[in-house]
Amino acid sequence: MRLYTKEQVKLIVALILFLTVSFFLFEKGNIYAQSSTVEASVKISICGNEVVEGGEDCEPTTFTQLSCSDLGYEGGEVYCDNSCSYDTYECIIPQPPEPEPPTEEEIIEQIIEDVVNRKEPIIIVAPTLPYLKLFDFDGNGIIDDYEFRQSVLLWGKYWRQYRQGEEELSCDLNDDTVCDIVDFSILLYHTK
Numbered sequence: 001m002r003l004y005t006k007e008q009v010k011l012i013v014a015l016i017l018f019l020t021v022s023f024f025l026f027e028k029g030n031i032y033a034q035s036s037t038v039e040a041s042v043k044i045s046i047c048g049n050e051v052v053e054g055g056e057d058c059e060p061t062t063f064t065q066l067s068c069s070d071l072g073y074e075g076g077e078v079y080c081d082n083s084c085s086y087d088t089y090e091c092i093i094p095q096p097p098e099p100e101p102p103t104e105e106e107i108i109e110q111i112i113e114d115v116v117n118r119k120e121p122i123i124i125v126a127p128t129l130p131y132l133k134l135f136d137f138d139g140n141g142i143i144d145d146y147e148f149r150q151s152v153l154l155w156g157k158y159w160r161q162y163r164q165g166e167e168e169l170s171c172d173l174n175d176d177t178v179c180d181i182v183d184f185s186i187l188l189y190h191t192k
Contacts, residue, residue: 006046047084056084068092104181108159111184115152134170135187155187
């Protein structure tokens with residue numbers, strides 16, 4: 001909605017009256033003396049009249065200070081500008097919260113799910129390492145696609161048991177007495 005000053009409103013009203021009178025007095029070049037009444041109602045918001053009306057947010061002369069947080073911002077001061085609108089230039093826009101990083105458990109669960117649902121074949125060479133022999137089910141020296149998927153599931157099972165407090169450390173591939181993502185990465189490292 002456009003806001004007008006007092007002078008502009010007076011000019012608009014005078015123009016409307018002039019055009020109305022001209023229409024009734026002059027028709028096809030003839031002058032008529034008619035007596036008629038024209039009633040008009042014009043509602044215009046006038047910025048600066050100390051009354052908040054129509055589409056105005058505020059009045060500069062009677063503005064009581066708001067804080068930006070009253071309008072949903074993080075901080076700062078709100079002002080009333082000359083068009084009777086809030087001036088939020090100095091307000092601080094709130095930043096969205098940073099997402100929480102995934103936990104180690106969530107990362108491992110996602111990796112296990114991704115590996116189990118993987119379509120391309122996987123071959124791990126180097127099962128001569130003692131901790132990898134556990135996952136070479138057929139003993140042929142190669143951890144093939146089927147064995148790898150089963151190995152991930154088996155390691156995940158051992159890891160879950162470890163997380164629940166069982167003493168079994170079959171998921172500890174680097175012998176540091178902890179089952180964690182480092183151990184799981186050792187299994188993944190040997191994937192060719």
